[in-house]
Amino acid sequence: MKYIGLADCNNFFVSCERVFRPDLWDKPVVVLSSNDGAIVARSQEVKELGVPMGVPYFKVRDEFEKAGVTIFSSNFDLYSDISKRVMDTLREELGVIYQYSVDESFFKMELKSVAEAKVELTRLKTLVQKNIGIPLSFGLAPTMTLAKYASELEKRGSGVSVLTLEGWENQKNSVSMSEIWGVGGATTKKMREHNLITVADFLSADNSRVEKIFGVNGTRLRSELSGIPAKMPEGDEVKQKSIMSTRSFSKTTTSLAVLEEALAYHTARASEELRSSHTKAGKISILLGTNRYSEWVLQGGTAESMLPYPTNDTIVLLREVERLAHTIYTKDVPYKKVGVVLSQITADDHMQLDLFSSQKEDDNKLMSVIDTVNKSLGRDSITIGRARYKESWSHNHNFRSQRYTTSWNDIPRVNLK
Ligand SMILES: [Mg+2]
The missing domain is CATH 3.30.1490.100 (DNA polymerase, Y-family, little finger domain)
Incomplete structure (x- = not known):
């Protein structure tokens, strides 16, 4: 059966900075938005401090100082270049990929067995980690929405998760709709008002009711969540x-x-x-x-x-x-x-x-x-x-790292002693 996979770079901007600062591998790191205004990427250590995405930097400056957080200004030259290297590697290995964002790509994969798929995705993860230095998470599932959900499951673990329909059947009672891709704050609120809290609630709701409240996007989401693709990676590109x-x-x-x-x-x-x-x-x-x-x-x-x-x-x-x-x-x-x-x-x-x-x-x-x-x-x-x-x-790129991979002047030097 054809499954849909998602390759997602973990804490992408932070991981790019760490490629050239291996001393920061297990230390708290953030990247600020343009003009050093807000936090746009956080390492796992910073997520654990409870600092949300998008917080203005000045609000957490003191806290960061105490916690020894290393701060970077956005260095999009570096991120774009590393993104290209990651995607080129994935394309070489997987054939066709559909790049969805700077750090995410969907692809199709024939699922012969869960064990085999895990071995193959682990190989890819290791390859990208070794050649480029960026940690990836893979999710493989029957639809794009489920692949996205799956990719989050092992983010802090093996980084590879294969979600079959049977596996999903057992989980969906305990998964909240707010955890689902595309369901933002406003939609979650609306769902709560209609008593649709978990995925199981949403899937067992009457179809015409879902369509009435959420329109065609609601019925598409239902299809995706029941394992029937309502969108395909390459379909979107053609359209x-x-x-x-x-x-x-x-x-x-x-x-x-x-x-x-x-x-x-x-x-x-x-x-x-x-x-x-x-x-x-x-x-x-x-x-x-x-x-x-x-x-x-x-x-x-x-x-x-x-x-x-x-x-x-x-x-x-x-x-x-x-x-x-x-x-x-x-x-x-x-x-x-x-x-x-x-x-x-x-x-x-x-x-x-x-x-x-x-x-x-x-x-x-x-x-x-x-x-x-x-x-x-x-x-x-x-x-x-x-x-x-x-x-x-x-102005205000006070903490910007070097353009290590795109500027001759910024190329890292190695001291051989
Ligand atoms: Mg990511």
Whole structure:
């Protein structure tokens, strides 16, 4: 029988930092959001201190000092690069994978026996740990939702969990709906109001009642939880639309500043479109094109990356665009065309964002103010120029680690004595 697997990197940003700081392997570590505002990744030791995700850093500064917590600013150059290495390894071993976020990928696997599957997934886990240094958790189950649940089960144990339908039958009475992927705070509250506390409650509720209260998403979730796939990893990819904004220049340019300005324009357009359709993008690609009929035809190219979390925030997208532009820009090459493509598009109420809600709210307010003003006074009455964006991103990275894997200057040195 075909099962669906999820490979999930444990405490991903923290684990990336630990690759180059093995002294921190069993010590409390956190990573802060952009601008060092809030906590976006916690090591197990910090989770055990009871510090929740998304807490403003200043609120826990004293507590962290006492507990000897090591603090890092976000270093997305490092995280993107390590993510790519992990995903490349998984792709090599598993064939097709569906990358769901910066640290998660779904895949399909034929389940011959539970024991065999465990051996294979343990092999993969060991391989990634040894070659890249990132600890993974695997969940294998009949549906994506159950695979996600399974991946949490052995996070602190073997890291490999295979959930069969029989195994799930025995558990679902004691699993609360709030533990299920996609069931956020508001949905949990609504479920409580209808006395749907456990998965068993939800599955035994009348189908038409579920549809009436929770709509088509409710019936899909029921199907997923009873072991019948309502979504497939590759299905989503096929369905997924993307948003593209691109244009050729009338004259070529060799200036990185001009290219970045143009990319910023397209990023603003594309992210505006995301916000107006209440969606977020998980992946961004940029294009720097040269004249097709010239000696520069082989120059230029595209670069893409998975975002740390799905977003429609122009500032977050601009930051990534700039990073990508630097990776493909070549001095003295005349460029003719730039473009931005946003993909892996999901609805704005995407469950992953629950984690970031306190921090994201203000950003979204800023974006919606800009959208409102531009709608009434005309497009580009307010723009987030590079100046504004530089300012918001180049300060307050007080605890940033080196870009160990993407910058020659930051490569670790080994002292041989
Ligand atoms: Mg993870």
